[in-house]
Amino acid sequence: MRFRGGHNVLLKGRPDSAIRVMPEPKVLYLPLRSERFTFSDIQVEEGDKVKGGDVLAKDPDNHGVPLLAPRAGTVRLGAAENHIVLEDIAQSEEHADMVEEEMQHIEKQMGVAGINRYKLLSLGAWQFFYDAFTGELPDPLGTPQAIIVSTLSLDPFVARGDVQLHRRLLNFTRGLEQLQSLLEYQPIYLAMPNITSEFANLIRNQIRGYAWVKMLEKPLKYPFDNFAILARKLGFKSSNGPVWAVRTEGILAVDRALTLTKPCTVRILSIGGTGVSQPTHLKVVPGYPMQKIRDKYVFEPAARVLNGGVFTGGILTEEMLGVDVECRGITVLPELQEREFLGFIRPGWDRDSYSDSFLSSLRKDFRERLTTGLRGEGRPCVACNYCEEVCPAGIMPYLLHKYLYADLIEEAEQARIDLCVECGLCSYVCPSKIDLRTQFVEAKALIAKEKEEIRREQLRQEEARKREEEARKQAEENSE
Ligand code: SF4
Ligand code: SF4
Numbered sequence: 331m332r333f334r335g336g337h338n339v340l341l342k343g344r345p346d347s348a349i350r351v352m353p354e355p356k357v358l359y360l361p362l363r364s365e366r367f368t369f370s371d372i373q374v375e376e377g378d379k380v381k382g383g384d385v386l387a388k389d390p391d392n393h394g395v396p397l398l399a400p401r402a403g404t405v406r407l408g409a410a411e412n413h414i415v416l417e418d419i420a421q422s423e424e425h426a427d428m429v430e431e432e433m434q435h436i437e438k439q440m441g442v443a444g445i446n447r448y449k450l451l452s453l454g455a456w457q458f459f460y461d462a463f464t465g466e467l468p469d470p471l472g473t474p475q476a477i478i479v480s481t482l483s484l485d486p487f488v489a490r491g492d493v494q495l496h497r498r499l500l501n502f503t504r505g506l507e508q509l510q511s512l513l514e515y516q517p518i519y520l521a522m523p524n525i526t527s528e529f530a531n532l533i534r535n536q537i538r539g540y541a542w543v544k545m546l547e548k549p550l551k552y553p554f555d556n557f558a559i560l561a562r563k564l565g566f567k568s569s570n571g572p573v574w575a576v577r578t579e580g581i582l583a584v585d586r587a588l589t590l591t592k593p594c595t596v597r598i599l600s601i602g603g604t605g606v607s608q609p610t611h612l613k614v615v616p617g618y619p620m621q622k623i624r625d626k627y628v629f630e631p632a633a634r635v636l637n638g639g640v641f642t643g644g645i646l647t648e649e650m651l652g653v654d655v656e657c658r659g660i661t662v663l664p665e666l667q668e669r670e671f672l673g674f675i676r677p678g679w680d681r682d683s684y685s686d687s688f689l690s691s692l693r694k695d696f697r698e699r700l701t702t703g704l705r706g707e708g709r710p711c712v713a714c715n716y717c718e719e720v721c722p723a724g725i726m727p728y729l730l731h732k733y734l735y736a737d738l739i740e741e742a743e744q745a746r747i748d749l750c751v752e753c754g755l756c757s758y759v760c761p762s763k764i765d766l767r768t769q770f771v772e773a774k775a776l777i778a779k780e781k782e783e784i785r786r787e788q789l790r791q792e793e794a795r796k797r798e799e800e801a802r803k804q805a806e807e808n809s810e
Contacts, residue, residue, distance in 0.1 A: 333563065335722040336551035337755055341486045341640065345600040345609045345659075347493050352626075358416040358617030359652030360397060362387065365638075366467055366656065367457070369397040374414070378405040382424040383593035385452075386414050392467045397655065398427070398454050400595035400615035410651055416617065426591050428452045440471065443512050446588055447471055454594040455587040457655055458580030462557035462566075462573040473516075474574040475566050477509065480521040481533070481578050482548065482555040485639030487602030488659035491578035492529060493611050494598050498582060503536055505585035509576075510542055521546040521560060552641070553753035559722050579658075597657060603640065605630035605662035617652040628662050636661040641754035641767075709762045717756035717766060723749040727756040727766045734773050747773060 362369045369387035371394075374380060380399045387397040403416035428449070436444040450456045451470045461468045462478055481491035495502055510518060520537060523530065524547035537543050546564075548554045557575035566573050576584075583594040595615055602609040607629040614623075628635065636643030637650070640661050717727035725746050733742040747770060754767040 333549070333551070333554050333559070333722065334724055335720045335755070336549070336554055337720045337759065338549075338551050339484075339486055339758070341604075343487065343603040343606055343609050343662075345487065345490065345493075345602040345611055347490070347496070347611075349493060349598060349611045349613050351613045352618060352622070354419070354421065355615075355617075355619055355622065356417075356419055357619065358401065358403065358419060358615065359410055359619060360386065360400075360414045360416065360617035361650055361652055361654040362397070362412050362414065364654035364656040365644075366465075367392055367395060367397075372407070372414070374405045374407075376405060376407045379403075380405060380416070382422055382595065383427050383453075384425075385427045393451060393456075393470055395457055395467060396427075396452060396454065397616075398593050398595050400617060411649070413617075413651055424593050424595065426453055426593060436471075444471065446508070446512055449587050449591065450584065453587040453592065454655075455580070455583035457594075458576055458583050460557055460575040462561040462575040463568040465558070468572045468574050472572060474513075474572050475570055476516050476564070477513070477518045477574045477576065478521060478546075478557055478560050478564075479506070479509075479518060479576055479578075479581060480555050480557070480560070482521055482523055482550075483577065483639075483658070484550065484552040484555045485641050485643075485659075486552070487600055487609075487643075487661040488639040489579070489598050489600045489611055494578045494582065495533070496529070499533065499536060501585045502578065502581050503540075504589055505581035505583075506537075506540065506543060508584050508588040509581065510540075518543050519546050519560070519564065520544070521548055521555065523550050524548060525550065552755060553722055553751065556722065556751050556753055558751045597653065597655075599653065599657050600659035601627050601662070602659065603636075603662040605633035605635075605664045614653055616655045616657075619652055620646070620650060623653075623660065630662065630664045632665040633662045634665055636663070641758065642752065711764060712762055714761060716759040716761065720755045720759050722753060722755070723751055725749050727770070730773075731764060731766055731769060734769050739773065739777065742773060743777060747777070750774065 367389045368391065369389050371388040371390045373385050373387055380386065381402045382399055384399045385396040386399050386405070388394045397414070399416060401416065402420045402422040404418045406415040406417055409415040433445060433448060436448045440447070447470045456467070456470050459468055460466070468474065481495060483489060483491055506518065520543050522533060522545065534545070537545060546560070553559065561573045561575070579598060586592050586594050596613060597616060598611055598613055600611050601623065606627050608627060612623065624635070635646040637646040637654070637657060637660065638644065639659055640663070643659070643661050646660070711728050711731060713728065715728070721727055729745050730742050730747050733745060750770045752767060752771055756766040757764070760766060
């Protein structure tokens with residue numbers, strides 16, 4: 331499989347391979363929003379005593395995906411805006427909060443495979459699944475063309491697959507077997523790095539026994555773990571239905587839900603970046619107080635904290651009090667507060683750049699210290715072509731930028747902005763510091779909104795036409 335573009339990003343602050351267990355909290359702050367989910371259908375009341383695994387809320391727009399109580403505790407609904415707060419936290423036997431009637435209904439319709447899919451949804455494992463093309467949550471009762479499983483996480487500072495797999499290889503292979511039992515004949519592709527190490531060889535040997543798993547070995551370049559890129563490279567077309575995509579943590583969750591019938595309420599997340607005292611991995615439950623994590627690991631007084639990796643993570647605001655159910659990592663970058671006078675012409679070994687500028691061409695690659703200032707200051711496009719060179723989607727980011735800058739949305743559509751996978755590599759390498767990714771994300775959202783409005787208008791007109799037709803027929807019948 332040939333990839334284009336990509337870049338091996340070397341940054342300081344990479345999480346080490348340990349998993350540290352955070353101390354048990356006294357209070358949990360469960361955010362009602364995460365990147366894909368909005369848990370607006372609250373299932374509990376103020377003062378309710380809940381057990382670990384109970385459903386607190388559901389997202390009605392995402393197949394009813396549940397927000398589970400990670401621990402036993404007392405529900406406080408109004409204590410923090412956009413959160414369910416659990417007080418008097420206690421560890422108790424977790425239980426599977428599943429509705430018997432729904433299970434019977436699904437079993438009649440879909441048999442054991444249907445029950446297993448219902449379990450994945452109810453026990454919180456389905457939250458780890460993506461539609462490779464759209465990034466949305468797929469329909470748990472739907473049929474995919476194929477499944478892509480990735481053990482790689484190449485966005486710097488998100489939880490690493492190898493760390494999560496360590497000592498849990500058996501759970502992982504059991505999870506793959508469970509996943510395969512949900513399918514009829516659809517293939518499972520396992521993406522892993524094309525490296526030789528003892529652990530990588532162990533995984534290869536383990537997987538070789540599974541004829542139904544096809545291995546995809548990929549170079550360690552960002553963003554070759556992107557599911558949309560992988561699905562396209564494999565030749566799948568979105569018009570033929572979804573391709574399910576899931577990472578290491580998702581397969582481990584499948585194992586937990588289907589082998590043990592236990593809720594998936596623990597997350598392994600990373601904390602990395604140059605504003606962190608000890609970049610590492612943390613074992614926490616959703617709702618874990620952010621402040622406790624900041625107090626322990628963030629040493630920079632002026633730091634920007636991101637929810638996610640350095641390329642795609644959004645700024646974590648003070649209003650978000652706890653870890654959300656989709657968090658894969660926390661990135662902390664020092665805020666650049668002062669700029670050096672004429673810094674852009676001062677030569678130096680420490681100037682990090684995608685291009686060989688300053689003295690960087692004379693030294694070997696090394697892990698660089700990234701701040702929010704990145705390097706340089708905003709200026710117009712200098713037509714260096716770096717963005718096109720690294721873009722994994724084979725489009726021309728500078729051209730899209732030019733069109734969008736001039737509000738030429740149709741031209742941007744013709745230049746295939748839809749193929750952009752929002753990886754952010756173009757923004758990273760751009761020497762003019764143009765935030766290309768944000769521009770493309772906003773433009774794609776605008777185009778999607780306009781298309782949706784046109785679709786609704788067409789639907790409305792079609793319904794009006796049908797009503798008129800029926801009224802005309804009725805009038806004709808009455809006159810006869
Ligand atoms: S954000 Fe889009 S345009 Fe930029 S490199 Fe990634 S895929 Fe290409
Ligand atoms: S990387 Fe930046 S400056 Fe270079 S061509 Fe692309 S948009 Fe222009």
